[in-house]
Amino acid sequence: MHATTDGTAGMVRGDGAGLLAAIAADLPYLRLLGDSIDRESYRRDETAYLQTGLPLAVALPETTEQVAALVRLCAAHDVPIVPRGAGTGLSGAAAGIEGALTIAFTRMNRILEIDHGNLTVTTQPGVINADLKAAVAAEGLFYAPDPASYETCTIGGNLGTNAGGLCCVKYGVTRDAVVGLEVVMADGTVIRLGGKNVKDVAGYGLMPLLVGSQGTLALVTEATLRLRAAPPPRSTLLAFFASLEAAGDAVAGLTSAGLGPVTLELMDRTTIRAVDDVHRLGLDRDAAAMLLVESDLPGDGAAAEMDAAVPACERAGATLVVRAQDATEADWLREGRRQAYKALEHTGVARMEDVGVPRSRIPEMLRAIEGISRRHGLVIGTFGHAGDGNLHPTFVLDRDEGEAAVVRLDAARADLYEAALALGGTVTGEHGIGAARRDWLVRQRGEPAVAVMRAIKAALDPQQLLNPGRMLPPA
Ligand SMILES: Cc1cc2nc3c(=O)[nH]c(=O)nc-3n(C[C@H](O)[C@H](O)[C@H](O)COP(=O)(O)OP(=O)(O)OC[C@H]3O[C@@H](n4cnc5c(N)ncnc54)[C@H](O)[C@@H]3O)c2cc1C
Incomplete structure (x- = not known):
């Protein structure tokens, strides 16, 4: 049962062979999956019905520097990038693009700091939501966002989709829990947004823009998230x-x-x-x-x-x-x-x-x-x-x-x-437009609003490197 609304399924772009040679030369210690069986397992997320592409290779970086270097090499060889967490997404946004490099964040799985004074946790994106919850719970604290998939999905994927969950009705969605981000932009520049401030209005609010952008605007390499005192049993x-x-x-x-x-x-x-x-x-x-x-x-x-x-x-x-x-x-x-x-x-x-x-x-x-x-x-x-x-x-x-x-x-x-x-509603409350609902974005938001989104994409990713064809339909 395969149907597709994803215009990227058969697309191959850029100098893939050149990219692989450059990665081998510049990043010899990077874990890179090139075997076709390994690559097959990154073809789909949980939207099994979409026709998707086979990645050129799957990179499993462990540091921000490796991610930035990968992005620069992809830009130089014009090879698109698919960011990926655990692949539990339900919109096709982490599924493979034919000939693109999938960057899977699952090895960036360290919790860096639990800060009791500021009630924050700073983490790499590949940490599983349930593991983060358990780590802070062991110190009497509570991380609220809890997608039903929390035992398998990653914090990076939660940030990519602005995931909701069962207790978001009281504590808000993932975006409400984010106070700081480190991200790699489409040209390989690393920027830090927010921090541990409860209040901070310096400049445009880039964090809310990036959270939920489904890997189309930047790659998250570190996040600082809001914690609460552990609530009593329910x-x-x-x-x-x-x-x-x-x-x-x-x-x-x-x-x-x-x-x-x-x-x-x-x-x-x-x-x-x-x-x-x-x-x-x-x-x-x-x-x-x-x-x-x-x-x-x-x-x-x-x-x-x-x-x-x-x-x-x-x-x-x-x-x-x-x-x-x-x-x-x-x-x-x-x-x-x-x-x-x-x-x-x-x-x-x-x-x-x-x-x-x-x-x-x-x-x-x-x-x-x-x-x-x-x-x-x-x-x-x-x-x-x-x-x-x-x-x-x-x-x-x-x-x-x-x-x-x-x-x-x-x-x-x-x-x-x-x-x-x-009824004044939305075609997606928490799973995202991705590839599966791309044809409905204009119908819901209207062409002028989608034109603004395209302008943002063009400004931040002029080469259309990051998850191209996802979320935004062609003009
Ligand atoms: C049984 C089941 C129950 C679910 N329940 C819920 C639920 O209650 N609430 C809910 O919101 N969702 C739910 N989901 C959907 C899914 O689990 C969430 O969307 C989750 O946030 C995806 O996380 P992931 O690690 O699997 O990310 P992936 O599916 O791998 O990626 C999701 C998106 O994030 C992007 N991404 C991943 N990592 C990064 C990064 N480091 N930087 C930038 N972009 C990145 C990807 O490109 C993609 O666009 C459910 C799914 C299943 C199968």
Whole structure:
């Protein structure tokens, strides 16, 4: 099942042989993968359906100096660069470009400093999110951003996508956690932005621009991230509903009641059953939808917040509200939600989408998704960060369905995006435009806004070296 919206799939540019010779001469100690089997494993990220390219080679640098030298050599030989973390991305932005150099940051995996006085951690980009969390937790601190993929994805990839996650509803997304960056620009210049200042308005805000730029503007070689004191253990509640809309109403109700849960996640019936089949959590398999609500307020605050969440759910029509008995049960429930995509993958070929809408419009979005499923005759399992208005409708195809199903799926996907945009939403809440949604950027942002983005790209990367063809459609 391979379709592509990535115009870069067959493109080969520059003097690849010259680049490899120059790397061997100038960087003899750099780990460079040139074997075709090794290179194949860097062809794709988690968007298996895209046609992608085979990298010329894969470089695994360990220092900023090596990254800068690689960028200069690529510029001299006009060979494009694909930055890559763990390759868990869901937009095709870390997938291979034919004949390009993939720079994988997985060996730049050292945590450089945990600073208690300033509540920051300084890290190389290849550190796995869960490892960073564990390292700071061992010192009584908390790094908030927690994509569901946190056990495998890297901080560099999180910065590349401005990743969200389960507790971003309370603590914000990756961009909100960044206070300093070291980056290599497209000409090989190394610059440092921010630092450890809580407030700093000197010059243009380049950090927010670079975070989420999907490796198209600069390569991150070091990041200083905001920490918090570790919050207390969470109180956890599950609410089940007889309709998706009722669950959507509950999300709006919890928000308008002024509650600030640390987790507010949704799963529909298809997802509940898939998760329960794999994890045997004893979920209500007949419910149309389920919300996972958590509080990490200190003292009696968490219990009080959960007490207030119950009537908000019941007013929206909850058929059953249950509380986790202890921290272990809560961990299992949270983990069940994190594994929702993998559970759906057990049931067929799954393709996860990432639409977002203003929170008050979630019931309408859920209704639209049900309509799309019916109209196109496709199974859609919907789950996601309901508290952020960010849903992951996931198309699930039978494994033996052919190309006709892909055509139906593409039509359904177009309807999904149009529905989100009609509600004032977005075609991607956290996974990014990348290659997979490139055709929709102008439709969402408008040509004048995309022209500004192209001007920024041209100013920072005039040679179109960094992840060319990703994010921005051709003019
Ligand atoms: C099961 C599953 C669950 C997921 N859940 C979530 C979720 O809850 N929230 C969420 O936001 N995402 C989620 N994702 C998507 C994905 O895990 C995130 O986008 C993550 O941030 C990607 O990290 P990575 O290390 O795999 O990066 P990659 O996929 O390798 O790269 C992602 C982007 O970052 C760029 N990049 C990587 N390193 C650098 C660097 N050093 N400098 C510049 N650019 C760089 C790449 O070019 C690419 O554009 C999920 C994915 C899966 C498979």
